[in-house]
Amino acid sequence: MKKIISAVIAAACAISLLPFSALADEEHELSAHSAIVLCADTGDVLFEKNADERMLIASITKIMTAIVAIENADLNDKIVIKPEWSAIEGSSMYANPGQSYTVRELLYGMMLNSGNDAAAALACTLCGDEISFAEKMNEKARELGLEDTSFRNPHGLDDEGHYSTARDMARLTAYCMENDTFKSIVSANCAIIKGVTYYNHNRLLREYEGCIGVKTGYTVSAGRTLVSCAERGGMRLICVTLSAPDDWNDHKYLLDKAFSENRIVSYSADSFKLSLDVASAAASAAEAVPENEIKLLIGVGDDVDVKLEAPRVLFAGGIEGEKVGSLSIFINGSLAAQEDLVYTKDVKVDPAQRLTPYERIFRIFDTAIRPYYIEGEAK
Numbered sequence: 001m002k003k004i005i006s007a008v009i010a011a012a013c014a015i016s017l018l019p020f021s022a023l024a025d026e027e028h029e030l031s032a033h034s035a036i037v038l039c040a041d042t043g044d045v046l047f048e049k050n051a052d053e054r055m056l057i058a059s060i061t062k063i064m065t066a067i068v069a070i071e072n073a074d075l076n077d078k079i080v081i082k083p084e085w086s087a088i089e090g091s092s093m094y095a096n097p098g099q100s101y102t103v104r105e106l107l108y109g110m111m112l113n114s115g116n117d118a119a120a121a122l123a124c125t126l127c128g129d130e131i132s133f134a135e136k137m138n139e140k141a142r143e144l145g146l147e148d149t150s151f152r153n154p155h156g157l158d159d160e161g162h163y164s165t166a167r168d169m170a171r172l173t174a175y176c177m178e179n180d181t182f183k184s185i186v187s188a189n190c191a192i193i194k195g196v197t198y199y200n201h202n203r204l205l206r207e208y209e210g211c212i213g214v215k216t217g218y219t220v221s222a223g224r225t226l227v228s229c230a231e232r233g234g235m236r237l238i239c240v241t242l243s244a245p246d247d248w249n250d251h252k253y254l255l256d257k258a259f260s261e262n263r264i265v266s267y268s269a270d271s272f273k274l275s276l277d278v279a280s281a282a283a284s285a286a287e288a289v290p291e292n293e294i295k296l297l298i299g300v301g302d303d304v305d306v307k308l309e310a311p312r313v314l315f316a317g318g319i320e321g322e323k324v325g326s327l328s329i330f331i332n333g334s335l336a337a338q339e340d341l342v343y344t345k346d347v348k349v350d351p352a353q354r355l356t357p358y359e360r361i362f363r364i365f366d367t368a369i370r371p372y373y374i375e376g377e378a379k
Helices: 056-070 103-112 116-127 130-143 166-176 180-186 247-261 356-366
Strands: 004-012 034-038 044-047 078-080 100-102 190-192 196-199 213-217 224-232 233-240 261-265 272-278 285-290 294-299 303-311 322-333 336-342 372-375
Touching: 004 130, 034 166, 034 247, 044 166, 044 247, 056 103, 056 116, 056 166, 056 213, 056 224, 078 303, 100 103, 103 116, 103 180, 103 190, 103 196, 116 130, 166 213, 166 224, 166 233, 180 213, 180 356, 190 224, 233 247, 233 261, 247 261, 247 372, 261 322, 285 322, 294 322, 294 336
Parallel strands: none
Antiparallel strands: 004 303, 034 044, 034 233, 078 100, 190 196, 213 224, 224 233, 261 294, 272 285, 272 372, 285 336, 303 322, 322 336
8 A cells, every 4th residue: 555645845945926016125226117027938027017018119119020020031041121111210220222131030130130121021022012011910929828919010110019028028038938049039149141230239147157148128208118038057047128218237136136036946857866766676775756857936035845645665666757746845834836746767666576575564664764765956
């Protein structure tokens, strides 16, 4: 008969997960009208201020333009620049009319130098015109559940029906940063295209430790808009500010605050292994791991308890991937996540190698006085 027991592991960190004040403190007076800090790993919101207010977003629009182009075009396809694309107002990569550029080159010109000409070239080539491409952008927004977002063009020039929110832009960016091509482009400090060197307008790539993207924006009506992504200690954060005169310092302050007050813990097959004693098979132990990875954001003052439920001693074989127990994570006494524990490989019972009654009794007695062996720590 299986005896189910629970093993409790305690861990401690530092303050609570409650969002810090939206009104800033003596360290920094937040300039942004709208802002949010989102943990891309878990979806937790660490800070928000007017995060659901629909606003003009300027060139951070190009985050959506880029992912739609990446997902719907061959990056090596060539596009010949038309004069009307080069003549578009606002920031530009100064693509030469009549010259051929690859989709990849235009993406770099659009995301690093904020080229409106590159955005127009991509949109009109992929969908025939900017309006049709904007419809494609809106389809992607609906697919991602961005309910407060509407696009009218691929570059972000002011339009009454062109808007988004800090929350929607953060969620969009979290999705985009999972794409390796997108990430490699927005994290580049510079790119050389047709002999011209383009430097990324995003100063945080050079000024903020761990910054890996993503996009700046500005129009007179929208003000300064900025989306950044930074990664430290296995935790990836996304910060969005809209209408923020002091956006560089806003981001540094918000990201520093979030990194200092939170961390990620994960329980996966790579970081968490449970050794189970076997009483009736040739093998003396079997290994179990979480079936799926658990990732949780915890504050530095939160209490984390890990509860294991599994047979203390196995009396029969098992099949790789078969459930053998469960792993439950409690934060401040409340259940935060639960996952099945499964065998990492088959536990075979060989009739030719059965243990004698004495060996079984000895193994049971031996395991009864020893705790579970857990390989690795939750990170």
